[in-house]
Amino acid sequence: MNVLVTGGAGFIGSNYVYYHHEKYPEDHLICLDKLTYAGNISTIEPLLGQKNFTFVKGDICDRTLLKELFKEWKPDVVINFAAESHVDRSIHNPSVFLETNILGTAALLDTCRTYGVKRYHQVSTDEVYGDLPLDRPDLFFTEETPIHTSSPYSSSKASADLLVMAYHRTYQLPVSISRCSNNYGPYHFPEKLIPLMIVHALKDQELPVYGEGLNVRDWLYVEDHCKAIDLVVRNGREGEVYNIGGHNEMKNIEIVELICEKLGTSKERITYVPDRLGHDLRYAIDPTKIHTELGWLPETKFADGIEKTVQWYLDHRSWWENILNGDYQKKNESIPAGKGCSTV
């Protein structure tokens, strides 16, 4: 199979291409990534030059490029990870979220319609359901929970989901959508809670907790997310949404304190800062559908996943230091746009 993976130089996309490359060496992966600030060519450098892997630097909004890629590679499957993904950035500058997350998805869907695919899979998020109250631990997001977004980020992801479902109903495009809870693990950009706290702790900097740190997120180790996507793409029903999450709710402050304990950092470094605007209170996924239909269950317990993650950041200091000092962007800029690239 030829599989077009967009956003494969980012956090979850890179974990996915490593997973897929190892599990299905007979497939050819075409990785399309714009290499925005969130993409990092160094992350996938070991894959460049492999005969069953092609990297293309480009924008999912570029319809001409998409046509060229589809003509050349005739992808059987498209998995769309590419997105602007950081809620805080969406609050400061929504427009690029609308461009990539909505118009980029539309461009991919139109190209899939024109050339035909066996499956278009949209990697979405639990944030499209809005939030749950802190005092109702009995409530969870199911696939039937109404879309009810809070941030420009989640609104753009919800818009994309609606388009995906419209292309299924109107044009019978064979689509699926997965909506996952918060991921953590290797190659997580250090603007997000867990990697930011690890990196700040290692650099003896303050640990900025929004509000009172009582907001709850439902954490999933990234490899478990990759396995779930693979199952949905291969065995999930067309036109269906699958929630992905592992019943692992934690308050933000609990996560930050745990990281302090693991790294021997004084909790006095924790600084309470003004809250995020419109801050979602609690996310919690009900994964019954993917469990009963596809047999998926998370395999990594949080205690093990966070241990592996902290160790990964200790072992890969140059990966995140190159992000902090900006060197990674020089490498990204050295990649020629719009064609297959096999070395850096």
Ligand code: NAD
């Ligand atoms: P990320 O920000 O780490 O990576 C995004 C990648 O997309 C980067 O490599 C970036 O260069 C690329 N990209 C951005 N705009 C592009 C464009 N216009 N054209 C081509 N490439 C572009 O994001 P992530 O955390 O890996 O998230 C991946 C997907 O999973 C997103 O769709 C996100 O909404 C979704 N998601 C993330 C989480 C999470 O906890 N991180 C949870 C649920 C769902």
Ligand code: TDX
């Ligand atoms: O410095 C911080 N301090 C802090 O208290 C940061 C960066 C975050 N937080 C809080 C805000 C959230 O309650 O931690 C929580 C997690 O924040 P993020 O890591 O920014 O993630 P979140 O907003 O929950 O969104 C993530 O999960 C769903 C991803 O970034 C999204 O792409 C995904 O869709």
